[in-house]
Amino acid sequence: MKYNIASIRNNTLPQSLIDFSNYLETIKGKSQNTIKGYKIDLTMFFRFLKIYKGLINDETLDFEEIPIADIDNSILRKITLADLYAFLSFVEKYRKNSAYARARKVATLKSFFKFLSSRAKVIDENPAVDLESPKISKRNPTYLTLDESKSLLKAISGRNKERDYCIITLFLNCGLRLSELCSINISNIKGDILTVIGKGNKERTVYLNNACVKALNNYLKVRNENIDKIIDKDVLFISKNHTKMSKRAVEVMLKKHLISAELDSERYTPHKLRHTAATLMYKYGNVDIRSLQKILGHENVSTTQIYTHVDDEKLRDAVKLNPLSQENDE
Structure with a gap:
């Protein structure tokens, strides 16, 4: 039997994100829609991180074109709580994210860094432990009479x-x-x-x-x-x-x-x-x-x-x- 390993390998994502996605699917039993949402949030975070930390060689790149495959463990170990709050500030100001959208990103970051620290053992300290979620005002649902x-x-x-x-x-x-x-x-x-x-x-x-x-x-x-x-x-x-x-x-x-x-x-x-x-x-x-x-x-x-x-x-x-x-x- 031949296996098409190339079809399941993604060279555009960091290994940590690939490992996290596999964990969500095989161990946590998350749906493909949920995993896709995590990938979108973390891809945005990594692109922001490269801008924030001055890790981009080509300044002419659009945000969506910034490569993130080179985000390795050494970079992950240097991420701080302040970096996470800077990211939340970025998505609010420049991506017009609502409190709901930012709260979802907080949940994604918490889940990802918990995986890195307690499951993958990639980092010694979890920078997202004390990360707080934005306050969300309760809204009544929109519905037809x-x-x-x-x-x-x-x-x-x-x-x-x-x-x-x-x-x-x-x-x-x-x-x-x-x-x-x-x-x-x-x-x-x-x-x-x-x-x-x-x-x-x-x-x-x-x-x-x-x-x-x-x-x-x-x-x-x-x-x-x-x-x-x-x-x-x-x-x-x-x-x-x-x-x-x-x-x-x-x-x-x-x-x-x-x-x-x-x-x-x-x-x-x-x-x-x-x-x-x-x-x-x-x-x-x-x-x-x-x-x-x-x-x-x-x-x-x-x-x-x-x-x-x-x-x-x-x-x-x-x-x-x-x-x-x-x-x-x-």
Whole structure:
């Protein structure tokens, strides 16, 4: 058996980053999307570091062109906490990173340097131990109202009507992530039970209501009319080229139907439909926070708690029910 080692070797990345990526995949079981995010953050950090430490020979290079493969262990051992804060200042000022984006980079740096010190034994001291994350102000989720959700469903038309209706119905009823929806296989569906692979390659069960089951059955009838043309016959959502529908294709499709429904196509995304599903379940379904956590596949219940602050009508009614509310009506 021949092995194409060259296809898995990456000569453009530092060995430490390659080792860290392998560790995340094989030991920690992180998804490819998560690993990609770590690589993007660390690549940016290494490029900044070369500028900050004066390690660039060619000053004409654009930031994205700065090579980082030469970041070796001797450079890693000299990194200080001050260097990490300088990087966070850089991404805020020059890359316009929000507090959320900077917080993610802090998490990446902490995880990377913990690996270097406690697993790879490359550095003696971990410079990220005392690295603090920026304060993040809590924001209420953006979501469609019940009436807006119904308007969106009614606006769906076109030659892929059944497919698009099924996708948006699953988003609005099940709160799926975009990556989860695109990876659904027909073999993952057993009656009213759908099995999806969420963040960190964690499997979870999603229960389908009547609207979802009906939308799926209607779509499958149309989908199977061209079964011979479909490349991977187990993939649920198929593109016009008879291949697996990409995340970008789903985003474009949703944008088109939002415009048809006269809704803000810039404000609402597939993830906002996930927010919508969670909000509607909490607001109208009397779903407790722990159950909602399981439905959404949140690892921490604190992530789910943002949906407990969205029902302004209940707050308004509570104030109106105060026994003193009519005291000045004379």
